[in-house]
Amino acid sequence: MRVSKLFTRTSKNAPADEVAKNAQLLIRAGFVYKVMAGVYAYTPLGLRTLEKIKQIVREEMNAVGGQELIMTSLQNKTTWEGTGRWSDEAVDVWFKTKLQDETELGLAWSHEEAIMEMMQQYVKSYKDLPTSVYQFQTKLRNELRAKSGIMRGREFVMKDMYSLHATQEDMDQYYESVITAYNKIYTRLGIGDSTFVTFASGGSFTKFSHEFQTICDAGEDILYVNEDRSVAVNEEVLDDATTELGVDKATLTAIKSAEVGNIFKFGTEKSDKMGIYYIDATGAKQPIYLASYGVGITRVMGVLVEKFADEKGIVWPESVAPYKVYLVRIGGDDAVKHADELYVELTSKGIEVLYDDRDERPGAKFADAELMGIPYRVTVSDRLIEANQYEYTVRSSGETIILTHDELIDKIS
RNA sequence: CGGGGUGUGGCGCAGUUGAUAGCGCGCUCGGUUUGGGACCGAGAGGUCGAAGGUUUGAGUCCUUUCACCCCGACCA
Secondary structure, eight states, rough: OOOGSSSSSOSSOOTTTOHHHHHHHHHHHHHEEEEEEEEEEEHHHHHHHHHHHHHHHHHHHHHTTTTOOOOOSSSEHHHHHHHTTSTTTOOTOOEEEEEEEEOOEOSSOOOHHHHHHHTTTTTTTTTGGEEEEEEEEEEEEESSSBBBBGGSSSEEEEEEEEEEEEEEEHHHHHHHHHHHHHHHOOOOHTGGGEEEEESSSSSSSOOEEEEEEOTTTTTTTEEEOOTOOOOOEEEEGHHHHHHHHOGGGOOEEEEEEEEEEEEEEEEEEHHHTTTTTETTTTTTTOOOOOEEEEEEHHHHHHHHHHOOOBBBBBBOOTTTTSEEEEEEEESHHHHHHHHHHHHHHHTTOOOOOEESSSSOOOHHHHHHHHHHHHSSEEEEEEEHHTTTEEEEEEEEOOEEEEEEEHHHHHOOO
């Protein structure tokens, strides 16, 4: 992609109505556009990063046998009445609307009821279990107060997976495999070291749910972690969990963190409430065990910005950067020729290159490369061309080295 | 939802005791520049969130309303 063709532009000023670092930088760099409080559009650069995060999650969900589908944002009132979650008293984040004939509809804030309702069409026998489905869906939640930029919006993208099982043992075993898969996800996203499986509230079938909490100053949660990092507990269940685990509270340290995933077991709750059963080998009706697994895709994107950004701008982990290389061109006709050639060469090798072909001062190009957080910057300039050299700079470290053409290709292929 | 704050060209801001708006960035054109957000010159662009009111006169005062931000509460 040529920077001259990008319809977004960078900005030196952060909008005054954003305080959150993630929103300020993402807007300045041209990754998101704010539509209203808690509602953001994703422009081309932002969409690329979002899709990369999704792809990592997708691969790991597929690896544990998840089958991708997509539900709808419009939901039936009756779907939710079955579990007592249609009323505004039970769920205070509902957006509701009506068909022209006055039929009430809900705008999806979650999908477990909808998924279960659909799955009962297909899961009839023990032979159909276990099964697991997931989606990347936009969730709509009428939050009283949006905050923290894209980390807590009224509209956001979530990956939610649901696994259905014939027995608790099977559910438990699968649940553990998903924890492993989640750990792989966060490692691939570059936050493996700072992400913990945490005891949290919200369990219905079990006493606790598990949250994946990433250490992050911009987070909303307080995490309590022990010395060797083997125990992590959300503040909201600190007393309960430490008692349960037999851990002395005093040995835990409080750290600010952001929730990047939440998984929990419903057990047979939904099955019972919704009247959904399977037939076992003896012909008897049995309840279905359900567990659900969420990753806030857009929130993860915000957390990555918050965690890695420096004074110059965003620093994307390579795995989610919109482009791998930012190609800076400095100079006249000769530089144009060489940079164009390099752009074609790299692109043809499948390397994602953002080529700054604008007639801008070098400083402006360097600043934009840094603001956008592209992992590697390659500079082609008149004086480098004369020496048959290329400059290669790593965004995260700032390290710059001079390479020959072949060394460069080798380095970034 | 309770409390606090802010709305003035695309963005960031200024606008004194009321007298029909100004700066920086960005944008357009011309020229000079070209390794860390260039410079000179010439331009375009706002009725001051909205509605109502007071006044000879309102961006400045009053009322209502909308939006946005922060703290708290909330977060299956």
